[in-house]
Amino acid sequence: MEASRDDFVIAIRSAFLKKGNKQRFSLIFLIIFSIIFLALGKLNLKAVDYIRISINEIVYRSAFIASLPENYIQKGYNTAVNHFNVYNDYNKIKSENQKLKSEKISNNFIVQENKRLKKIVDDYVTISDVIVAKVLIDKKSPFLRSIIINKGSKDNVKLGMAVIDESYLAGKVVEVNFTTARILLLSDLNSKIPVTIEPIGLQSILSGTGNNDGKIQYLKEEYKIENESTVYTSGSGGIFKAGIPIGKIKNIPNVEIGVDFFSDFTQLKFVKIVSFQKEEN
Amino acid sequence: MEQFAKNTIFKGLLKYAPIALLFISVLNEFDFNYLDLKYFSFNFPFILIFYWSLKKSESLGYGLIFIAGLINDVVVGFPMGISSLSYLLICGFTAYLRNITLRPNMLKDWVFFLLTTVFASSLSYSLLVLFFSFKLNYADLLVNLLFTFLFYGIFAYLFEIYNKLAFDKKDD
Numbered sequence: 001m002e003a004s005r006d007d008f009v010i011a012i013r014s015a016f017l018k019k020g021n022k023q024r025f026s027l028i029f030l031i032i033f034s035i036i037f038l039a040l041g042k043l044n045l046k047a048v049d050y051i052r053i054s055i056n057e058i059v060y061r062s063a064f065i066a067s068l069p070e071n072y073i074q075k076g077y078n079t080a081v082n083h084f085n086v087y088n089d090y091n092k093i094k095s096e097n098q099k100l101k102s103e104k105i106s107n108n109f110i111v112q113e114n115k116r117l118k119k120i121v122d123d124y125v126t127i128s129d130v131i132v133a134k135v136l137i138d139k140k141s142p143f144l145r146s147i148i149i150n151k152g153s154k155d156n157v158k159l160g161m162a163v164i165d166e167s168y169l170a171g172k173v174v175e176v177n178f179t180t181a182r183i184l185l186l187s188d189l190n191s192k193i194p195v196t197i198e199p200i201g202l203q204s205i206l207s208g209t210g211n212n213d214g215k216i217q218y219l220k221e222e223y224k225i226e227n228e229s230t231v232y233t234s235g236s237g238g239i240f241k242a243g244i245p246i247g248k249i250k251n252i253p254n255v256e257i258g259v260d261f262f263s264d265f266t267q268l269k270f271v272k273i274v275s276f277q278k279e280e281n
Numbered sequence: 282m283e284q285f286a287k288n289t290i291f292k293g294l295l296k297y298a299p300i301a302l303l304f305i306s307v308l309n310e311f312d313f314n315y316l317d318l319k320y321f322s323f324n325f326p327f328i329l330i331f332y333w334s335l336k337k338s339e340s341l342g343y344g345l346i347f348i349a350g351l352i353n354d355v356v357v358g359f360p361m362g363i364s365s366l367s368y369l370l371i372c373g374f375t376a377y378l379r380n381i382t383l384r385p386n387m388l389k390d391w392v393f394f395l396l397t398t399v400f401a402s403s404l405s406y407s408l409l410v411l412f413f414s415f416k417l418n419y420a421d422l423l424v425n426l427l428f429t430f431l432f433y434g435i436f437a438y439l440f441e442i443y444n445k446l447a448f449d450k451k452d453d
Contacts, residue, residue, distance in 0.1 A: 007381070011377050011380040014380050015373050015374075015376030015379075016373050016376070024342065025343050025344050025347075026343075027372055027373050027376065030343050030346075030347045030365070031366060031369050033365075034362040034363075034365040034369060037362030038360055038361070038363060038366070041361050041362060042413070052361060055361070056355050059308070060355070062308055062352075063309065066308035069309075144357060144358045144359070146358050175358075189417065189418060190416050210417075210421060
């Protein structure tokens with residue numbers, strides 16, 4: 001019994017403390033170094049931030065180059081899938097187009113009226129210069145939903161700016177480097193956005209599910225939300241302006257109130273980075 | 282003679298393939314996630330590090346594994362150091378297994394791989410949740426672990442063939 005415990009201790013000591021064959025560092029030294037790295041990251045020191053930003057810049061560019069072959073395969077796969085869906089998509093788009101044409105006419109009037117009313121209530125109505133950014137890395141990690149874009153502090157990208165795909169909200173900027181930035185997508189579990197559900201006008205919080213959809217949180221059970229209700233930003237918190245379309249309420253397995261995003265986060269190539277300011281009279 | 286020299290250079294290059302593959306995989310995360318199969322994902326670096334540090338520890342330097350972990354954290358968006366820690370723990374486990382094993386056995390390695398990945402993943406995700414307030418989907422984590430465990434058999438078989446080709450498998 002004593003001998004087997006000794007053997008265990010010797011094996012562990014040899015594994016962690018001794019330098020292995022042709023190894024420059026011992027394991028324990030590097031493990032302690034990793035823990036120091038983690039602790040410094042938690043402390044948010046300025047010097048550590050600069051090191052982190054420099055590493056990020058190098059790694060993002062390298063990852064972009066390393067991802068090219070996989071992106072090529074992915075593109076080929078998507079093209080093949082699109083070819084199979086072309087006929088169904090055509091019919092769907094044709095009927096949607098007819099519907100939209102009729103809606104557009106009445107919408108023009110509503111948009112103008114809305115602008116006038118927003119001026120009266122002093123809401124966020126204008127956006128700053130739009131920064132168009134290319135998606136460098138789109139990892140689709142099973143745990144975190146984020147993308148890397150090719151614009152950073154050099155191009156006036158700031159933390160918290162809204163990321164728009166076409167005219168739909170896709171996420172927000174959570175990390176800014178000199179020439180790159182990380183966007184946390186709405187589908188990420190850590191994403192929390194204040195939203196309004198129309199037409200009933202319910203205020204709530206939208207969170208990601210970690211897959212390609214979202215869920216409505218912190219809502220009393222007494223509220224009944226119809227499927228196909230539309231989810232917009234509410235403007236609470238002052239980060240985003242009110243009324244940016246996000247998605248539609250939909251039945252999603254294992255999710256109480258699911259949201260199907262308008263934007264397809266798996267197909268992001270270019271996005272717009274915007275911040276919102278009050279219009280000066 | 283020329284043929285011999287070419288062969289030696291080629292074999293020399295083959296020896297760097299595991300570390301090159303590790304860096305490509307952390308930069309590129311080749312885990313077929315783009316297929317968007319529900320729940321499907323696996324951790325290729327875990328498999329690669331476990332196999333090569335068990336069978337040929339000198340083919341993956343600990344320093345390079347540490348750097349690969351940092352790169353993985355930057356690409357995925359985790360706090361820097363978390364992947365390095367889990368990768369190095371895997372190296373520690375394999376070094377321990379090497380020390381206590383007299384006759385290597387694929388099945389034992391596989392079971393030990395399960396224990397190692399469960400421990401390394403649990404520790405890193407606990408740190409993420411408890412100290413960095415990350416929200417993670419535990420079902421996805423479990424499925425990722427399961428697929429990583431299952432895929433070990435396939436990749437270990439492929440690596441075994443490669444090991445014989447590139448290293449002549451003299452010292453196993």
